Amino acid sequence: MRVVVTLGDVLRRSAEFLAERGCETARLDAERLIGHALGLERIELYMHLDRPLTEPEVAAARELVARRGRREPVQHLLGEWGFRRLTLRVDGRALIPRPETEVVVERCLALLHADQEPRVLDVGTGTGAIALAIADEHPAARVTAIDSSADAIALAGENVGRTGLPVELLLHDLFTGLPAGPWDLVVSNPPYVVPGELDGLAPEVREWEPHAALAANGHTEAVITGAAAVLRPGGALVLEVHGEGAAAVAELLREGGFTDVVVTADLAGRERVVEGRRPADMP
Template identity: 45%
Template sequence: MTKQHTIGELINLSAGYLEGKGCSSARLDAELLLGHVLGLDRLDLYLNFDKPLSGKEVEEYRQFIGRRGRRIPVAYLTGEREFYSLPIKVDKNVLIPRPETEFVVDKVLELVEPDKPTKVLDLGTGSGAIALALACQDPYFKITAVDISPEALQVAEANAKRLGVDHQVDFLQSDLFSKVTGTYSVICSNPPYIKREEMQQLSPEVGVEPALALDGGPDGLGFYRRILDQ
């Protein structure tokens, strides 16, 4: 009779495997991926630590762990990353939202008078994380979200519809300001900022993300200059 692995056993085995592959958050990754397969959050995993899993569940999980061992980011495997307490869908066409980028949302909210019609321009929107977080925080925001990548804009538009704020956000394919018209109360952006010579030194996970969203030119400040010059 084939042995049935429990949730706890699989987490422990997978965490050890991922640690050996160089994953810095091996146990967390193992938990998140198993939770994704089973439709459980991390607390529920531990409440069901001794529950045996079916062969189908184990095989699906093994596939995810194998891909994570090849250093594919967890967010690309699950197709989602939390940003400003919102579930943001992501794929290989967009940068995975970082927690530190929430600072941009905080700063815009500090600068703008609440509950007052406000036009916001988000340059390089990617997954739409910043624009959509702002829209969810204040229904009076009217946001234009710009990106040069049509694939990224498809992801952002899908996120807007999923979060129910697509009526607040217009999406525009544009190289920064090139196709932008009108005036805005706030312009925000999280542009590429990594020096080109450092691109080859990035972790394998970051190296999987689109170079278009990372490469900031020779000194990492190329996009900042372009934005300020315009």
């Protein structure tokens, strides 16, 4: 006799399985992955809980849930993820854009508010998230984005194609100095995980995201020095920082001659964004 498996059964068992595997958002993950496998929105799942699934549907759902059980990020399994108004392609070639980085974009847009056609440089662009969001939300901005990872630049290029937004991409190592400006704004979410911290990160990050996007090796300091050389007088630098690092980075900016240094908290109240301005009289 053929056993009937309903959508509700699969959702419940998948959520239990993922919880046993240590996934913190097991139920939500199960809903997203099974919805993806069946081509249904999450809300639609609840309208069809009694629907029997076909064998191919069960197999497709099982494959995604099994991969999630090995702690592959949900975002990689879905292949795309939302960042501000955009839906970007995401995979193991670059960091998955995070909610706190949306606050970085918020600060950039606030600082660019009065500029007519600002020139913006995004340092370490990954998927292109920051650069593309600025180009999307400040259409007059002329945005360039650099990364030293050819994989990241390729993925960002796919996101440029997908969104149709005009962002110039360059394969460029920030330790050789930043591309010549003058830039009205330099923004960066540099690698800032300190040595020894990597082992304590969640498996989704430690095992599936590029270590070159995570491990700090003087990146923040190099961006500050580089930005001071290529910003126009009065231009702004915006940096995402480690959850414990805002005060230290703010001090680095002041020591580097930057003025108007401001620290902004993310939506969880953690100080994650530091900004400053290059004064007119900076040597």
